[in-house]
Amino acid sequence: MGHQTRATFGSKLSAVLVAAGGAVGLGNIWRFPYVAGENGGGAFLAIYILCAVIMGLPIMLAEFVIGRSSHSNAFGAFRHHSNLWKYMGFNCILTSFLIMGFYCVVAGWTIEYTVHSVASGIARSTLADEHAAYFSAFISNPWRPVLYTAAAMLLTHTVIALGVRKGIERCSRMLMPVLLIMLVVLAVRSLMMPGGFEGLRFFLYPDFSKVSARTLLVAIGQVFFSLSVGLGSMITYASYFKSDTDLRTTAVNVTVIDTLVAVLAGLVIFPAVFSVGIEPSAGSSLVFITLPSIFATMPLSTVWSTLFFLLLAVAALTSVISLHEVITACIHEEWHIRRRTAAWITTLSITVLGTAASLSLGLLDGWRIFGLTIFDALDFVTANILLPVSGMFSALFAGWVIKRTTFVDELTGRSMKYSRQAEVVRILLRYVCPIMLSLIFLDNLGLLNWL
Numbered sequence: 001m002g003h004q005t006r007a008t009f010g011s012k013l014s015a016v017l018v019a020a021g022g023a024v025g026l027g028n029i030w031r032f033p034y035v036a037g038e039n040g041g042g043a044f045l046a047i048y049i050l051c052a053v054i055m056g057l058p059i060m061l062a063e064f065v066i067g068r069s070s071h072s073n074a075f076g077a078f079r080h081h082s083n084l085w086k087y088m089g090f091n092c093i094l095t096s097f098l099i100m101g102f103y104c105v106v107a108g109w110t111i112e113y114t115v116h117s118v119a120s121g122i123a124r125s126t127l128a129d130e131h132a133a134y135f136s137a138f139i140s141n142p143w144r145p146v147l148y149t150a151a152a153m154l155l156t157h158t159v160i161a162l163g164v165r166k167g168i169e170r171c172s173r174m175l176m177p178v179l180l181i182m183l184v185v186l187a188v189r190s191l192m193m194p195g196g197f198e199g200l201r202f203f204l205y206p207d208f209s210k211v212s213a214r215t216l217l218v219a220i221g222q223v224f225f226s227l228s229v230g231l232g233s234m235i236t237y238a239s240y241f242k243s244d245t246d247l248r249t250t251a252v253n254v255t256v257i258d259t260l261v262a263v264l265a266g267l268v269i270f271p272a273v274f275s276v277g278i279e280p281s282a283g284s285s286l287v288f289i290t291l292p293s294i295f296a297t298m299p300l301s302t303v304w305s306t307l308f309f310l311l312l313a314v315a316a317l318t319s320v321i322s323l324h325e326v327i328t329a330c331i332h333e334e335w336h337i338r339r340r341t342a343a344w345i346t347t348l349s350i351t352v353l354g355t356a357a358s359l360s361l362g363l364l365d366g367w368r369i370f371g372l373t374i375f376d377a378l379d380f381v382t383a384n385i386l387l388p389v390s391g392m393f394s395a396l397f398a399g400w401v402i403k404r405t406t407f408v409d410e411l412t413g414r415s416m417k418y419s420r421q422a423e424v425v426r427i428l429l430r431y432v433c434p435i436m437l438s439l440i441f442l443d444n445l446g447l448l449n450w451l
Contacts, residue, residue, distance in 0.1 A: 006071055007164035008242050014169045015237075015245050020257040021172040022233040023060075024179065025319030026106060027226040029312060032262040033269040034286045035222050037279070040210030041202040045266070047211065047219040049259060055436060056223040057255050058428040059391055060234055062398030064247045065410045067238030069402070073329040074232030077239065082401050088393050089330075092232025095386040096326040099231065101353035102378040103323065104156075107316035108148030108358070112138065113288065114313050117295075117306040128293040135288045140362030149354045156320045157347040160328055161340050164240055168325060175314050180261070182311040187267035189304060196271030203270040217448070221440050225383065227258055230391035233322035236329050247411055248418065261315075268308070287312070324350070353378075384444035392437040399429035 009015045036044045070080035075089035116122060125131065139145055159167040190196060224230065241250070269286065272294050273279070295305035324346055331342035360367055360374035369377040398407060407426060412418040442448050 007240055009169050009240050009245075010165060012242075012245055012250070014173060015241050015250050016253045016257070017176045018169055018172040018240075019234060019237050019250060019254045021176050021318035022237055022322030023226070023228045023254055023258045024176070024261045025226075025228065025315050026103075026110075026312065027222070027228070027319075028258060028262040029183075029265040029315050030287050032222060032226060033266050035218060036203065036266060037270070037273075037286075039215050039218055040207055041270070042204050042206035043208050043211050044215060044219060045203065045263070046206045047215060048222060048262075051216070051219045051223045052227070052255055052259055054428065055220050055433055056227045056229065057251055058425050059224075059229045059395055059433055060227055060251045060255065061247060061411060061425055062394050062429050063229055063234035064238040064241070064251055065398055065402065065407055066394065067235035068241045068243075068245070068247065069406055069410050071239050073239065073333050074235045074326055075330050075334060077235050078397065081397070081406075085393075085397055085401060088390070088397060089232070089235075091386065091390050091393070092230070092235065093327055093330050095382055095390055096231050096233065096323045097350065097353075098378050098386065099382045100320065100323045100327075100350045102357045102375050103316070104152050104320055104350060104354040105145065105149050105358045105375065107152040107313070107320050108145055108150075108354075109139070109288065110309055110313040110316050111151055112144070112148045113292075113309040114306060117302060117309050120302045122292045122305040123296050123301040126293055126296040128289055131292045131296075132285070132289045135285075139358075140365075142359065142363045145358045145361075146355050149358050150351055152317065152320060153347050153351045153354065155317060156324050157343055159321050160324050160346075161343045163339065168321060171321065172318065175318055176257075179311060179314050179318075180257075180264075182307055182314075183261060183264040183268065186304070186308055186311065187264050190268050190271040190275075193271055193275035193298075195275045199270035199272070199274030200267070202274065203266045214443075217440055217443050220436055221388075221444075224387065224391055224437070224440070226262060227255065228319065228322065230387045230389075230394060231323060232326040232390075235394075236326045237322065239329075244413075246413060248421070385441070388437050388441040388444065392434050392441070395429040395433040395437065399426055399431075399434075 009018060036048070066077050066081070070077040072080055074092040075086060078089035079086035122131075159171045161167065191200060228234065238247070241247070269291070273286070273290065276294055276297065278290055291308065292305060295301050295308065298304050327346045328339065328342045331337065331345055332339045335342070356364065357375040357378055365373060367374060372380060404426070408419055408422045411422040411425065439448065
């Protein structure tokens with residue numbers, strides 16, 4: 001499909017907000033705080049920011065170049081430059097599909113907890129055990145989480161079916177500012193809690209005595225997870241960029257926004273958990289068990305818990321929308337069928353997979369894949385195998401396969417002034433990024449336990 005007939009984003013600001021919406025998700029607001037808490041707080045934050053610049057930014061630039069230079073979906077983008085490498089595009093599609101299988105379930109949880117907060121359900125108890133029992137009963141229920149999974153998919157489908165400009169662009173321009181405003185309000189409220197500044201000190205003051213070689217790998221893995229590279233979403237979104245969109249400026253802005261959201265999430269969570277004397281490394285249960293028990297102790301607890309879970313729902317939905325678009329754009333362009341039909345194929349197939357993943361936490365708990373529930377198996381395979389492999393090959397592809405002139409021209413807008421910057425990025429993509437991502441891959445498989 002020629003790029004003359006393809007949709008494009010209406011402005012440079014839209015390009016930034018849409019790409020930021022694709023990057024920002026539960027990885028920033030849910031995963032980042034507890035990973036930072038487990039790895040020393042401020043020291044981890046400093047290493048994370050450094051890794052975002054050295055690793056995250058170059059790979060995002062690589063995916064922008066792959067997408068904009070081809071004006072095609074993820075599969076077609078790789079094929080545009082090399083027929084041999086087109087299957088790496090398929091890997092992006094597969095990774096997005098499998099991630100959606102469990103991510104849409106978690107998105108459904110955030111919607112349910114928003115409704116639960118509005119109904120003042122969270123305000124009824126300050127005991128973490130009671131919130132843990134509620135969460136366990138909810139996710140193992142045979143129909144309620146499935147219903148919310150379907151609701152998350154229908155909301156996503158509505159945006160995708162409206163198209164690139166009327167759906168994705170308009171939604172991102174509305175939701176991203178709302179998300180940032182909610183984060184700032186919650187961070188201010190959290191810092192006002194008694195003892196909140198102790199949490200701030202833990203999060204912002206680096207104690208490098210807690211740093212090890214593994215901390216570096218964890219930080220790189222979190223950057224990779226947080227920026228949503230390796231999924232095909234940045235390739236797909238970049239294919240809608242106009243020719244005058246500055247890829248360097250856009251990538252820097254997206255990286256800054258993504259990191260800002262992660263930092264603000266830390267400012268929301270660490271002062272709150274220190275205020276009530278809870279360990280900052282409480283793990284993934286922090287969001288659905290620990291924080292509700294903290295919100296319940298606050299004045300206006302219904303307001304604060306509703307605002308927080310609405311924030312989570314918005315972050316989850318912007319990510320689900322970007323993953324949905326990766327698959328829909330591929331079906332639409334490769335199978336040459338109407339976009340709305342492609343959207344329905346994607347929505348229905350993911351809803352089926354999401355239903356199986358949701359039920360595996362309850363009714364289908366006995367269905368195991370190598371000892372893991374369907375939900376956990378989807379999480380493990382995508383996070384530990386497909387994502388690092390996809391990111392590594394995206395870096396190699398941009399660094400070695402795409403013609404040097406094409407890479408430099410796309411990155412610099414054909415300006416010799418920035419050609420040296422482009423060469424530095426190319427060196428990072430050729431050597432540094434693949435080596436570090438291969439180490440993460442090996443560590444994920446438990447082969448670097450000696451570190």
